[in-house]
Amino acid sequence: MDGDQDEMAGPGVLAVPELEWEQARLRAGVIGRLAEHVPVGLAAVDEAAVELGISRRRVYVLLERYRQGSGLVTDLVPRRSDGGKGGGRLAEPVEQIIRELVRQRYLTRQKRSIASLHREITRACAVQGLPAPARNTVAARIARMNPVEVGRRREGAESVRPLQSAGDEVPVVESILDQVQIDHTVIDLIVVDDRDRQPIGRPYLTVAIDVCSRCLVGMVVTLEPPSAVSVGLCLAHAAGDKRPWLERLGIDAAWPMSGKPKALYVDNAREFKSEALTRGCDQHGISLDYRPLGRPHYGGTVERVIGTAMQQIHELPGTTFSNPVERGAYDAEKMAALTMAELERWLVLAVATYHGTVHSTLGQTPAGRWADGVAATGTPVLTANPTAFLVDFLPVFRRKLTRTGFVIDHVHYFANALKPWIARREALERFLIRRDPRDISRIWVLDPEGTVYIEVPYRTMSNPTVSVWEHRQALARLRERGATEVDEAGLFRMIEQMRTIAETAQKTTKRTRRERQRRAQAGTANTRPTPPVPELPVVPADSEAAGRSVARFGEIEQW
Incomplete structure (x- = not known):
């Protein structure tokens, strides 16, 4: 916008x-x-x-x-x-x-x-x-x-507990999107940064799978640990049209499995119990159900997806495998070759191939079962405005409106649309505000009537786009230097200094490269430039990797 x-x-x-x-x-x-x-x-x-x-x-x-x-x-x-x-x-x-x-x-x-x-x-x-x-x-x-x-x-x-059944059997799901399971994992692979192709660590994967068809309906790859934002991003990916995203990735593959789930089934992790997620699901008519404690088989579908995906990841260069015994003397950092964008593209192609492979449990392809479900129940409901949908799942702040706008974590935000409210700000309660941690250059403010979100940017438009993680690092650095009071100008000067150091360092550390990649992702939270199409990486032959080959999409196991 x-x-x-x-x-x-x-x-x-x-x-x-x-x-x-x-x-x-x-x-x-x-x-x-x-x-x-x-x-x-x-x-x-x-x-x-x-x-x-x-x-x-x-x-x-x-x-x-x-x-x-x-x-x-x-x-x-x-x-x-x-x-x-x-x-x-x-x-x-x-x-x-x-x-x-x-x-x-x-x-x-x-x-x-x-x-x-x-x-x-x-x-x-x-x-x-x-x-x-x-x-x-x-x-x-x-x-x-x-x-x-x-x-x-x-x-x-x-x-x-809503999901209890006789004989402790998992309830049968008969229609597409009746139940979607979602979970996270750290990927058993070290990725490299876009510029120097040096190791930056292991990313995280969040996936959503439709239990009826076994189709993947949502996927998010990020450098940040699992959080309520990861869940919101995965839900937004599942509920929206994936064609624009596939075009940005430069991939000619079909992934029509999209739609708002009727029920979201998750474990009892903290990120699945946030106020924003609970109310967001309520707002969009999504039932939020939790896995019964002590019954891990209730979430078996999504866990099998993740387990099989990790087995395929072990065939890529830079894999850390599942444990040190399996890894042996294999140097994962030395062999790392894929960037975040290339890993994401590889996963998309793997998913597309899996959707077209006959599933042993279903007796047909997941894509075929999805098509049957669409024929039986109609085309699933997609989000008309993916950004508005995502905002309902973003972290929440509550702030009073000042004469110059809003202040969050020493950063000022202002828009002309705030002027009518500023004139009567003393009579108004604290405003409800949403912020995307990947890009804090704008916030979404709910109007006093509670009906419309207003997008409000930085008051100082020349300030660079930053993520909340980079912002916190700069704030910590200022306090380490004895700053008792922090102002916005000093905060962004520190961010620029940290970026300059990172860009000019003769020997770039893995942590610095990871932070640079985070900034790149923060700057492309809504759109991402299409990376060049990479050839499938080949594992160099050595004492540990000899004979191993990159996972072939046609060999993906039954998710």
Whole structure:
């Protein structure tokens, strides 16, 4: 997106209070099913009204709002009311007290009673000189919450595990995108930098696989350890059209397997439990399910993909193998030959070949099973705006607006679109802001109404594009030199000095080369220049590598 006033339509999923979000989720599940039918029968409407505890007329209102919107949870978030017949009569400060104390006192393992919660709410209201709500009002707020979420907070995750089945068998997945498994691994390969082709270490791979067809629907290769951003990037890759990306890589290969998953199945790692990922999945109608503890076979599909991929990687020059015994005297750094871009291109070709190979479990090719799924259920839903989709999964900050814009980690951001808000900034709450760690030269700010993201660049446009990792290194260097206060100008001077040292050093260390490659990736977070097509690397014959050959795409095992 260009310009300093670009807007990105996208509701602010983190700006919605928790109780209202849970109510909207419940509504979306019921109303979404109704919206699939045209026309909607009266019996179905009445059934939905009973399930939601609302009137028939209200069901029709919500159905119309859902159809006119984007089919997202935020289309059904309760709208503010000034009171009146049928409206909410509690003042917003009272509602805020209820929301906060429900979260802090009721949704905990201490399992406080509603009576105890109501007493605390009454005391908090008295301290602020506000009228206390009735106990029935508090109970009604809790009753509208998602019972699964309440059970998870009060009883523990095991009490509400959605994936339990008789005989401890993994549930069968019958349609494409009904379940997508996602996981990470460090790749058993040392890559080289783009300029000097010197070793920079091992990258990480994040993959998403459709369980029904065994097709890979998403893939991300990065130098950064697994994080919530890795998950968001992989989801965005899975949900969007891959053709522009393949063109940038310069690869003539088919990879039509794309679409928003209905359910995302992951392990219990921290990056899969972030607020941004949880709300992002809710917003886009993706069920987020966690692997039951002690049942590793529940995630076996994606782990087999990763295991087989690593076996093929062991045939490439620069492999570290899986363990020191297997590696022997093989010098992985000396033999390293592939850049990040070349490794990514190799993986794409491997995936394309795998999709066209008959799978022993399926009895047909993954591509054929995917085509059957499309014929049975229709073309999967793709994201119309991949950037907007990704933003919903980026790390979150909350900041007050100042006269000169926003300040995050000593860096100032400003756009003309902020001027109307600056004029009334004292009356506004903290803004919700998203930032891509790969490129902090811009942020996305949610407007006060919680409906549109505004892209806001550096206030000083001449500052270079940097990643959050390079920014942190410069900040640490300044503090090592005794800087008690850090300003933006000094911070970017340090970044430029560090870059100059890295570029002019006579002997470049592996760490410096890795940082330079990180900067190159940060500068191409949205687009990447097409690298020259490399020939398949050949392992030099030596005492350890003699007889070994590069993995042939036709020999890829069953993922």
